[in-house]
Amino acid sequence: MRTLDKRTKVTRRRFLKTAGAGTAGIIAVVNGGIVMGSGGAWAMEVKTLRPESMATLVQMARDTYPHDHLADKFYAQAMIGYDASAGEDAALKAMLEGGVDLLDATAQARHGGGYRDVAWEEDRVAILTSIEDGAFFQKIRGGLITGLYNQPEVWAKFGYEGASAEKGGYISRGFDDIDWLEA
């Protein structure tokens, strides 16, 4: 049957054309207002939120809906809109900054470092579980449902082909091509 190539086909830096030298490791804050991904694969400018907060939100997004076949840039894409929204909504800004502070404080108490410094995903998830009924977590989680899964760029990585009408539907493209069922 016809299956999809799930490899990333295009590698390009996102959001900013240049963002200084690449940093080692995971999501990092480079300098004033720039948050950058591993190897400089993506970068974003943050104007309202603390850049450290945005970096933590991106990590939190991955820990909430972890897909090991998705690069961080897709999680960053899902979070970037909060910076502009926070600029127009003081209550949202307070919720996001307060939520990050709570994550960091909990991480500090449990592991002696910030949330992003906690090395094991399981330990970060335990921190998220401790706040999962709160408004901050539910805001981020709920937003990711569309923010992450409605990015057309991620669809092929799940084997989903998106719009089909302009391709003539699937009548000649595998609507009935399953080949492993026993007769």
Add this chain to the structure above:
Amino acid sequence: MAKTFDLNDDSVVVVIGSGAGGGTLGTELALKGIRTVILEAGGRHEIDDFENDEWGMFGKISWLDARTTSGDWRVAKDFPGLPAWIVKAVGGSTVHWAGASLRFQEHEFKVRSTYGDIAGANLLDWPITLADMEPWYAKAEDRMGVTRTHGIDGLPGNNNFKVMKAGADKLGYKSCHTGRMAINSADRDGRGACQQIGFCFQGCKTGAKWSTLYAEIPKGEETGKLEVRPNSQVLQIEHDSSGKVTGVLYADAEGKQHRQKARAVAVAGNSIESPRLLLNSASAMYPDGLANSSGQVGRNYMRHMTGSVYAVFDRPVHMYRGTTMAGIITDESVNDPSRGFVGGYEMETLSLGLPFMAAFLNPGAWGRGFTSAMDMYDHMAGMWLVGEDMPQETNRITLHATMKDQHGLPVPDVHFDDHANDIAMRNHAYRQGAAVYDAVGAVRTFPTPPYPSTHNLGTNRMSEKPRDGVVNKWGQTHDIANLFISDGSQFTTGAAENPTLTIVALALRQADYIADQMGKNAI
């Protein structure tokens, strides 16, 4: 060019809503030469406006006006502001419906006699029988081009169907096929054959699927007897001192109010808006709302026992390719109380695109338990479970005490508690659905909870006696001769089957009755 009618023309029949009930009724009245105005709350989006984009179309055509929920149903927790997933546009929910077109079974018109007295259920026999409905079902099936009726071939089975069929065969189910679907399997009625696009819920890009938007309303408009006025939200039905309705007050896209006079009014706004409108039309003469001497307006809200089962296999399925619901197992739709519940349910293929799967597979879930399921999206098969739920007087549409809509009218609250029979049926259906997939090697199955209601039924129910319901066997209100109900809210009980075919059949039957009554000057 479609005719337009004057606001003061009191010879017209006003139909409120343009979906399966209103769109069919308005068109059929026009074909009979009766001057008709359809007032549709939503806009007119033709096929060119449809997109293969789940959230994009959701935002474009869904009924998103404020509503509240209460009761113990899970929808109230997962989607508190969205009790129903229906369409606000010309064509109503026939724009996004799946196309499944099944007749009710004989016993489903007489459930009180068949099931007996079920505690907590407000069961009632319909005042009509399957025999009464058979000619109208036949007419509706022909008009809609339902596959496996009138010599029309079934649709070809897609990958999702083939998985269901293999499992059904292994489990010993006897009746599994690609359904009776109002989707063309070959060119018919000026519309082409299904191209297996998927995206049936986002509006059919080829028009192969029947919808009042393009398969009915244009035929009515061609007669010069039908005007469809979009962006016209009816706020109130008005009456004179004799109690007869005289017209409706509605708001246009700018919120400006107009009064359309009418000889008769037919309400087809779906089972939430229709009772809401009757309740919001309360007057000194009708203090509890129009047609509500029984106190049953808004009560007995049904939404079908629903749920889904998705299953992951070790090899790919690509369930989203092709017709969404062209697959059915009917073996469990019988009434067999030995299963621990009365009534039955259908098992129908269903797929969601990745964006909707993320929202609906297990609302609220997060972490690797959820994401490992999503990672196997292209290895999933899926089915919808839809069965008869029990009418309960306390499941009802009421007017919210404080919240108002953009026109200053109280918003509807949708209260629903699952009946014990609904829960027993759902649990049985989850087990059987999983068994179908386990039989062909599923490695993991998911009992997915109900989506916001797509089948909204029963809130102006049909009854033989005026004290038991809102309308008589013609959908004419017991209290007001020239006021009709023309949508699924007139259902006495819900049956196991998808409701659209029955709504269309009732609308065609009602059109005959209205024409007859107008001819006799009875209305």
